[in-house]
Amino acid sequence: MPSSSLDYDSKLRDLLLIALTIREKLTTYSDFYSLHWVRAHIGDYCNEIADFFAKLAITYGEKKNFPAPQSHIVMTLKNKLLSDWEVWWSTCNNGIWVQLYIPRPNLSFYTNSSFITRFLNGHGPFISYLNRFNLKSTNLYLCGSVGDADHYVFSCPFTRDFHLKCPVVKAKPIWLRSVCENPYLHSKLISSILTARKINQ
Ligand SMILES: [Zn+2]
Numbered sequence: 001m002p003s004s005s006l007d008y009d010s011k012l013r014d015l016l017l018i019a020l021t022i023r024e025k026l027t028t029y030s031d032f033y034s035l036h037w038v039r040a041h042i043g044d045y046c047n048e049i050a051d052f053f054a055k056l057a058i059t060y061g062e063k064k065n066f067p068a069p070q071s072h073i074v075m076t077l078k079n080k081l082l083s084d085w086e087v088w089w090s091t092c093n094n095g096i097w098v099q100l101y102i103p104r105p106n107l108s109f110y111t112n113s114s115f116i117t118r119f120l121n122g123h124g125p126f127i128s129y130l131n132r133f134n135l136k137s138t139n140l141y142l143c144g145s146v147g148d149a150d151h152y153v154f155s156c157p158f159t160r161d162f163h164l165k166c167p168v169v170k171a172k173p174i175w176l177r178s179v180c181e182n183p184y185l186h187s188k189l190i191s192s193i194l195t196a197r198k199i200n201q
Contacts, residue, residue: 016060019053082107097122100169101176111180115190119149120176125197126152141196152196153189162192 026033038047068076085105098120102109111117118124127147131139141147143157152159154166164185167175179185 012056012060015053016056019057020061078107095121101172103173109177109180113180113186113190115193116176116180116186118193119153119189122149124149124193147196149193153192156192156196159192159195162188162195164188164192 038044040047040051082105089099089105101120115124122129126149127136127141128139129148130136139146141151141156141158145151145156147156150166153162153164155163164175164179179189
């Protein structure tokens with residue numbers, strides 16, 4: 001390799017070291033200096049110089065590790081959580097009923113209503129649920145139909161005064177959100193479950 005080429009490489013490395021030193025100093029004195037984005041290739045002298053050194057760094061630079069900002073870590077973990085959760089949610093064989101109402105996991109839906117939780121998971125004062133654990137001899141309610149949450153909330157004649165309109169499959173997620181956010185609808189859900197339990201006792 002000709003000596004001129006070696007000199008050139010050496011110079012590039014020196015420049016690269018200078019660039020890296022400047023960047024580290026800027027990081028150290030971030031209270032006084034900051035790096036800003038500017039549009040590329042419009043003749044900004046400083047930006048062209050920065051672009052030149054960036055290309056040098058890509059070619060000759062050594063890999064450097066800089067700590068990521070906290071916001072980046074939070075966002076990365078949040079996306080990872082949602083991604084893993086969605087895979088688990090879509091492949092899980094349990095909770096098929098809940099998936100009709102909550103087809104995809106998300107962080108925006110939240111309820112502290114135990115009645116909505118009971119409606120969704122079916123774990124409540126429903127005769128069909130109690131029958132599963134031999135706490136009732138039958139899974140049929142007084143009307144003769146299977147006494148699950150769906151029945152009490154939508155169709156049982158004993159809870160007629162509190163019936164909610166049964167949504168089609170496609171509309172179940174919107175329906176659930178409405179019940180969570182609308183106090184009137186929520187109170188009807190509560191009343192139908194409490195009425196069913198009262199009669200059942
Ligand atoms: Zn009934």
